[in-house]
Amino acid sequence: MSLRTVTIAAARMLTHNVRELTIDPGPAFSFVAGQWVSLRMALANGEFVSRAYSIASAPRRDGRFELAITRVEGGPGSTRLHEIAVGDSLEMSHAQGFFTLETIARPILFVATGTGLTPLRAMLQAALVASPDEPATERPPITLVHGVRSEGDLLYRDELDAIAARGDTRFRFEPTLSRPSDAWRGRRGYVQSHVAELIEAFGDARASATDVDVYICGLNRMVKEVRAVLKNTLGFTRERIHTERYD
Ligand SMILES: Cc1cc2nc3c(=O)[nH]c(=O)nc-3n(C[C@H](O)[C@H](O)[C@H](O)COP(=O)(O)OP(=O)(O)OC[C@H]3O[C@@H](n4cnc5c(N)ncnc54)[C@H](O)[C@@H]3O)c2cc1C
Structure with missing residues (x-):
């Protein structure tokens, strides 16, 4: 799968163990609300892990979007995303998944x-x-x-x-x-x-x-x-x- 390089544009803690990252995906990235992306991360030991994260915001004009990541005890991917700094880069897949809201036809x-x-x-x-x-x-x-x-x-x-x-x-x-x-x-x-x-x-x-x-x-x-x-x-x-x- 082809990956793009994205930048961490902002970060804040939403709770004691959930961190929100604002991602700047660069040009021509599109998604539908409800989809997720896969992030490929380099760990301190030189290995790479890929983990899926749902996009936490609807598409908007500036192209940026949010992710919200729970820190899992001993989990390499979520720990890395709680440590990554604003301005750092990551590799990211295109948006994926069918858990989307196409039409609102009923409650x-x-x-x-x-x-x-x-x-x-x-x-x-x-x-x-x-x-x-x-x-x-x-x-x-x-x-x-x-x-x-x-x-x-x-x-x-x-x-x-x-x-x-x-x-x-x-x-x-x-x-x-x-x-x-x-x-x-x-x-x-x-x-x-x-x-x-x-x-x-x-x-x-x-x-x-x-x-x-x-x-x-x-x-x-x-x-x-x-x-x-x-x-x-x-x-x-x-x-x-x-x-x-x-x-
Ligand atoms: C389609 C999809 C979308 C996802 N979106 C999100 C998201 O928006 N935010 C997010 O925090 N995670 C999300 N996840 C989970 C994420 O991909 C990782 O599994 C999670 O961050 C743990 O990775 P790790 O390397 O830190 O831990 P690992 O060592 O890989 O541990 C995995 C274990 O952590 C536990 N776990 C996974 N996710 C969570 C969670 N959110 N809260 C508590 N325990 C969890 C499960 O028991 C799982 O077996 C999503 C997963 C999928 C498949």
């Missing part, structure tokens, strides 16, 4: 854990700018349930809260914590235990309660468990279930 439930949020953030940004002639208030609703361990693990929380509060979107943001502090007033437990209620909350203006597109992203175990709830308990067909697995 959408986004389900993510950890940095599984990233392609869903990109899709949400793309959905909000799509068809500017049509008021967002007339488009199908989008709900995002994001599971992490505790308050300090929530990424992009202020941004997502602000979109949900805007009033000109039909976006609902539902963070859920598996180990919240006593002060936490939001949802508790794993994402899979909230899925049925959030689908129900889309209301009964639809022909069928299963006429919802569900996009699920994160580690395999969570994806499998959410899929089991959708298929076995709620009777979803596979066409309505879209998944991306990180392991």
Whole structure:
């Protein structure tokens, strides 16, 4: 596969163990919200590793985009990306994958854990700018349930809260914590235990309660468990279930 050299244009910590990198891919790079890229990195021992990362932002005019990387204990790729400096270069593939939001034909439930949020953030940004002639208030609703361990693990929380509060979107943001502090007033437990209620909350203006597109992203175990709830308990067909697995 042909690789291009890209530059780290900016970096910031989103949480104690998630780092956001802004990538300048250079000219003529295109992607669809939801796709991922493969980064080839040189390690300190002289070896190279390649790892996949979902693009965390929708395509924009300056051509740049964000990645959000969880530091995995002992993981060579994520450790390297937490150390890389602004101005450094990397080798990157073209954008890949079919976990994309083509049309918004019906209500959408986004389900993510950890940095599984990233392609869903990109899709949400793309959905909000799509068809500017049509008021967002007339488009199908989008709900995002994001599971992490505790308050300090929530990424992009202020941004997502602000979109949900805007009033000109039909976006609902539902963070859920598996180990919240006593002060936490939001949802508790794993994402899979909230899925049925959030689908129900889309209301009964639809022909069928299963006429919802569900996009699920994160580690395999969570994806499998959410899929089991959708298929076995709620009777979803596979066409309505879209998944991306990180392991
Ligand atoms: C299509 C795709 C998109 C991906 N997008 C992202 C992304 O946007 N952000 C991101 O942080 N990672 C993402 N990953 C995971 C990423 O490719 C690496 O697996 C991860 O960074 C660990 O690499 P490593 O070399 O540090 O660790 P390794 O030694 O390769 O360890 C891999 C193990 O780390 C665990 N792991 C992998 N990803 C995560 C994670 N995000 N959170 C917690 N544990 C994890 C899994 O148990 C996995 O088996 C994606 C993977 C795929 C296949």
